[in-house]
Amino acid sequence: MGASQREKKQGHPKRLEDRLTGIPGIEAVHERVAAWQADTGRAPGGAHVHAMLLGLRRFEAINIAYGEAAGDGALDEVAARIVHFAGEELDGPWQLARAGGGAFVLVASEACSRERWQLVADQMADLIARPISVPTGVLRLSPRIALIRAVDGESVESMLDRLSHALEQASGQHGGRLAWADGEVTPPGRSSAQLEADLLGAIDRDEIEILFQPQFSLADDSLTGAEALARWVHPELGRIGAGALFTIAERADHVAPLSRHIARKALWAACEWPGKLRLSINVTPADLAFGSYVRQMLDLVRESGFPPRQLTLEVTEQALISDVTLAAQMMAEFSAQGIRIALDDFGAGFCNFRYLKVLPMHYLKLDRSMIEGVTSDKRDVAVLRAIVAMAKALDLEVIAEGIEDEAHRDVAAREGCAYYQGFLRAQPMSGAKFLKLAGA
Numbered sequence: 298m299g300a301s302q303r304e305k306k307q308g309h310p311k312r313l314e315d316r317l318t319g320i321p322g323i324e325a326v327h328e329r330v331a332a333w334q335a336d337t338g339r340a341p342g343g344a345h346v347h348a349m350l351l352g353l354r355r356f357e358a359i360n361i362a363y364g365e366a367a368g369d370g371a372l373d374e375v376a377a378r379i380v381h382f383a384g385e386e387l388d389g390p391w392q393l394a395r396a397g398g399g400a401f402v403l404v405a406s407e408a409c410s411r412e413r414w415q416l417v418a419d420q421m422a423d424l425i426a427r428p429i430s431v432p433t434g435v436l437r438l439s440p441r442i443a444l445i446r447a448v449d450g451e452s453v454e455s456m457l458d459r460l461s462h463a464l465e466q467a468s469g470q471h472g473g474r475l476a477w478a479d480g481e482v483t484p485p486g487r488s489s490a491q492l493e494a495d496l497l498g499a500i501d502r503d504e505i506e507i508l509f510q511p512q513f514s515l516a517d518d519s520l521t522g523a524e525a526l527a528r529w530v531h532p533e534l535g536r537i538g539a540g541a542l543f544t545i546a547e548r549a550d551h552v553a554p555l556s557r558h559i560a561r562k563a564l565w566a567a568c569e570w571p572g573k574l575r576l577s578i579n580v581t582p583a584d585l586a587f588g589s590y591v592r593q594m595l596d597l598v599r600e601s602g603f604p605p606r607q608l609t610l611e612v613t614e615q616a617l618i619s620d621v622t623l624a625a626q627m628m629a630e631f632s633a634q635g636i637r638i639a640l641d642d643f644g645a646g647f648c649n650f651r652y653l654k655v656l657p658m659h660y661l662k663l664d665r666s667m668i669e670g671v672t673s674d675k676r677d678v679a680v681l682r683a684i685v686a687m688a689k690a691l692d693l694e695v696i697a698e699g700i701e702d703e704a705h706r707d708v709a710a711r712e713g714c715a716y717y718q719g720f721l722r723a724q725p726m727s728g729a730k731f732l733k734l735a736g737a
Contacts (some may be wrong), residue, residue: 311443311673315617319373320380320401322394323394323397326348326394333390334346335448336484336604344389344404344408345408345409346404346451346456347406347414347444348403348443348460349414349442349443350400350401350457351401351402351422352399352400353425354441354442354629355638356601362549366431366438367431370431370432371431374429376401378424378425378528378668379403379421379424380393381664382540385539386538387407387409387417388409388536389405389406391406391407393669396700397455402460407543411446411477411533412456412536414444414446416440416534416541416700417535418444418475420473420540420541422474424540427615428615432569442464442475443463443477444477445463446533456478456500460478462478466556488722492545493548494547495547496529496542496550499531500555500558505527505542505558505559506527507559508526508527509526510523510524510718510726512525512717512718512720514715514716515710515715515717516710522575522609524577524578524579524707525567525577525578525579527542527561527563528542529541539579553584556583556584556733561601563578564578564597564608569732572735573604573607574636575607576608577609577611579613579641580610582615584616584713585612585617585623585624585627591627591630598636604635605634607635609659610636610637610638610667611639614652616645620655621652621655625657626653628656632657635699635702638656638657638659638660639660640652640653641662644663644664644684658693659693661684661688661693661726662692662695662696663696663698663699663714665679665698665699667680667684668699669699671705672708674717682712685712685713686713694715694716695714697709700721702721706723721731
């Protein structure tokens, strides 16, 4: 990533925090943009201030139909999804703020084209529109997003005013969910259909790059393996993260070939690793909905020659919402072959503990949000301690994600986590660099 993880993290001053979501108020956007505009030397590579205003259409109806507790929970989940998405997809520093009601503002100092910013917003809308499980049912939100590429020196007030008008436009459209602020038009370039067509040939052109995020033991900092991450190196748009990549693949009905391609490249690369390093591969909701996914994945493992007992499949709660029973059956088949299963991003959403009861899990992978406050907040430490105790009672090992400094690492180790990954020790890297790190 272009900026250090510490630079990219949001500022969360207590006086600005929204009591519900933990996200700062709009004052945080004023402060962050002012800092970017004042520091002319901190934005190399043509970085520019971009912003988006996200609103949830007819959000009031959720409170009426499901109750205010469900509405509050949905807002908390939306905030968590945006934070996680921004951390994964944006290269430069960014700031998320709550704008009141069901609205959020995201600003970023990002070196990207207007077209790329629109692609980010489109992916964000897809992410927010995915089902949200609440105690009273499953919610489906309808996000609308207004976009802006700020004029040099433009005030935050001006940006927010233009974004508000654009969001009103988007909210009044049937089927349309994105709108550019007044004075700007939807950027010319590749349409969604063209991007889908591009993706169909991306595998053959070898544009899908596999990076590896190293994982380490908390006991002695020894290298234990790596998580495989996919990136699309588009010849015109540049790097497209995994989230946007799979959204485009879903629209093109191309998830299965893409998933197989990523797994194949990762498995073949991991065959060169020394010792008994583990490979982790992410499983998407579309994978679990694909009837022959287990058979095809097991075929790839056999063809590659990578030991099944050194493979971990990481599954998010989002992937489990549609059919937990089917997911359990598929995971049991993998487990019978020695493949291990991790519940990924634990703590980022509603944490349905039923999954831990009915699914054959081996690892609990904590979302970075579960680690961020443990050095300064006793309640955060108490939550971490309780989760680790629960995991141990269920014979699950805990992996801490997003470890960025020694203080976080020390707390995770003290509280009983087994493994960690994060920028403290290593950023995502190419297969060749990972081999060098592994001493091969």
